[in-house]
Amino acid sequence: MAFIYDTIGNYIDKVCDKYPDKEILIYPEGNIHYNYHEFINLCNSLAKGLIKLGIKKGDHVAILSLNSPEYIALIIATAKIGAILVYINANYGKNEFEYVLKHSDCTTLFLTNGFKDINFIDNLYSICPELKNFKPGELKSNKFPYLKNVIFLDNISNKNMFNLEYIIKTGKDVQDSVLQERSLKLKSKDIINIQYTSGTTGNPKAVMINHYSILNNAFAVGKNLKYSSEDKLLLCLPLFHVMGCALSAILCLMRGAVLVVIDRFKTSTVLEYLSKEKCTAFNGVPTMFKFILNYPELQKADLSSLKKGFIAGSYCNPNLVLNIMNKMNMKELTTLYGQTEGLTLCQNICENPMDKKVNTVGKALPGIETKIVNPNTGKEVTYGILGELLVKGIYIMDGYYKNIEATNKAIDTEKWLHTGDLAVKDKEGFIRLIGRIKDIIIRGGENISSTEIEEYLISHPAVKQAAVVGVPDEKLGEEICAFIIPNDEVKVTKEELIKFVKDNLAKYKVPKYIAFVDEFPTTSSGKVKKYMLKDTAVELFNLNNVENMTAASQ
Template sequence: MAQQLEFTMGGLLDHVAERYPANDALVYPERGLRYSYREFNGVCRQVAKGLLRLGIKKGDNVAIWAYNVPEWVVLMFASAKIGAILVTVNTAYKSAELEYLLNQSDSTTLFMVKSWKDTDYVATLTDVVPELPVTKPGELNNPKLPFLKTVVFIGEETPAGMLNFNQIMEMGKEVSDAELAAAEATVDKHDTIQMQYTSGTTGFPKGVMLTSHNLVNNGFFIGECMKFTEKDRLCIPVPFFHCFGSVLAVLASVTHGTAMVPVEIFDPLKVLQTIAAERCTAVHGVPTMFIAELEHPDFAKYDLSSLRTGIMAGSVCPIEVMKRCVKDMNLTEITSVYGQTESSPGITQTRTEDSVELRVSTVGRALPGAEVKITDIETGATLPPGKQGELCARGYMVMKGYYKMPEETAKVIDADGWLHTGDLAVMDENGYCKITGRIKQMIIRGGENIYPKEIEEYLYTHPKISDVQIYGVPDRKYGEQVMAAVIVKKGEAMTEDEVREYCRGKIANYKIPKYVKFVEGYPMTASGKIQKFKLREMAIKELQLEEGEGA
């Protein structure tokens, strides 16, 4: 069994700051910000004290809604130091999703930036909590969100009703080292420390409860598979709110004393500039990000010779893209990771010494300390190599469960502790796995997991819609796109734009159907179940999409 780390997340940072005090920890070239591990730990301690002064206690849920700003990483460790639970909010969320998450998570505090892309966060939150601008900071009282009391703004010009992140830093000065040490002493490595929301087949997102032990070790072993050391420098263009950012990037780095060089909002040119300027040795991304970097008109202007490794994950890695990354970006040791939020997230990973063929045709073998098996969907029996079945995983990385959803937890974690992923896979005799399909009807668009049920539940609220089925169709750029087959109520007429317009501002843009088809009925099984795979096949034919376009 691989040797696991025994630190809490807060304790890990203390240890690394002691071991590599002068090493770069967090670097934002555009901001002129460069924290050494000693400085970074000092800032995290200061914010942890500020959280205590704010009245945040161990076990309180604290949400963050922001792109890759420095405060995100600081808050991740500051909250962990005092045992508060960081609830990560998808940057693409709109009002209905935000309200659901804040309510379901019982978050007492929300940290947020002003906006992201086309979404004005302040207006969106005010839509959910109209009384915010006329309420004294820290005294929110909304019957729909009974737990939410405080909103903290990250940035200049704090909106009415909110505190500013800098005030939390100042408040930290009123708390002694002894008080912080006392709070830290109560935190156990098996306490929930982060809650990430993943959509479910029930249609409503579920809060995945992850512990320090889950996250620190997953980050550590993922870093080990890339052969990270204190000399590595990782460019991070993937979002922190996903495990890809917070675990595969941040914790893979911190467990090895590696420098983190984030890109705040993905832009292929900024990634190239950052790698060249900071001599990054590693870079992460989903396939669409690597394609955008490789195809940028200024690609050849940047010296990427410092690169060595990184992770391409989030959806199927096209062979040609992986080969171009190796050849043109110098990523000779790039790896791929497979997993899901419920497993912190990594389950399998290719290794730096694996052949390019293995790295593109499989998702690797079990991470150290993880067990993987393929089981028969009907009987649950373990299958031999070469047979397709459901991929199940067990080990230190399996979540505690879904927040306040014991029945849903029991559906995915069996009595023996095996996590049932819902993914179909084949394992070879060396333990290398290929993902061959999905039992669940999940759509993966550009690395974002989309659960049809969630969009269906929302569209059912449209007064003209009688029934709707959401499914994925192949797309060369994103892997898959969302398609809706809509049955309109008798006597009503509807356009494709009406369907999309109804979603705008209410659900994340990436979930809005690209294709809408109006139908009279659906293909059914003899027992009356809708056959989504047939809807998909029909769409591929009608829209002249190729199954090989990345599906």
């Protein structure tokens, strides 16, 4: 693979020159259509507006919004002027929002009203009440010393904030040559994005990513997916995540594919527009695909055009992958594996044998090296032996913003990124994921993979989803607790599930505790927040004293 030494804005300009009149973006809920010429004009207008506002190369510009055409345009606009776009998770509550806004040192915040029961404006006024005392662009806040500008993406008038229309209007004073001069000064290795990790434990860390990593990763993944100018992707993955931003939006812009954008995932809406727009591609996390496959009216949807896409974000059960291929007509579905810290690291391709496609995450992408090491000794293990997956290569982050200690812990002196994932590599280079190291349960000295027990529980017809965690135990150190989302159509008791596991797995892998729940707490990318389940189990089974005793003895 010939690597791309370019900037995102410059690369997209070249694609626009190639397909000026080709439709590139559809926002069906607003009946909005853009061809490449119209879209790049919007990007340039936003970029010039930001220059007029005083945004300089390296300034941090944050966005808090659901998916929209303006969101995608802002991704390209900030890349064109060298501003670093900070992606804020739309699901954040006030405390998380405050942490990220303060930690990221943003000068400018783009936001919308919010959605459902999350009001972005109210949350902003709550954490920054002094905003009410200043005119647009003149904010002075001790808590947020860098923040000066707040901009509505919804074009709503507010005495304390600019709106998008104003930014575009003022940008007309900026000559095209000024934007071009700014763009030409940028380099491919310049940091252009800050993506916050999912935050399954503690505060999220701010991952810094450059143009080079994003462009080359998106190019490699798109090539493996065989996306082309003939494809049409339904985009519902959140743009504040690398899978939505780099691996869907930017990837499709690079390959000339049409983006059908919906603001967020909703099963009925996804199926409606997959059918109406005759989409050929869909990217999603396991949770999304499970909702679609379990939707009562799935058979009524016309998925005859759908054929390709990827599934990623968390562990993919082999049966789930097969069901997607067969029931959603996605014969060219590929699995991929990555992290915010390294974008996509491994990917299957359509030509791989079926057993590899459903049981592994494929091989390392071009530009990536992998090795499996013993987590305790750090020494590389042989093929077929379980250990921690380490990766090295061109897509690895530049580091965590303002957190050198965490950066050095994640990336060692030889530039290997420690993924924290347990995996096995075969002689052909295929990687099979087993689970997270932190999810390993140590019961009486036995190391137990929670993923193995979850996978077995899911094979029971009465179990829709399962999540297994370790909980404190006075005698064994840890015991096994299984949280079950039941299948409404098939009934089962706790005793029957325990017997089911006992009859087929080793005795030490049998859960001591089982709890039936309606849903799991998850991150925006569908990862289960197991630390919350552990807390729930401690309360549910009255293990507080055990926990305190265990913690005191460590």
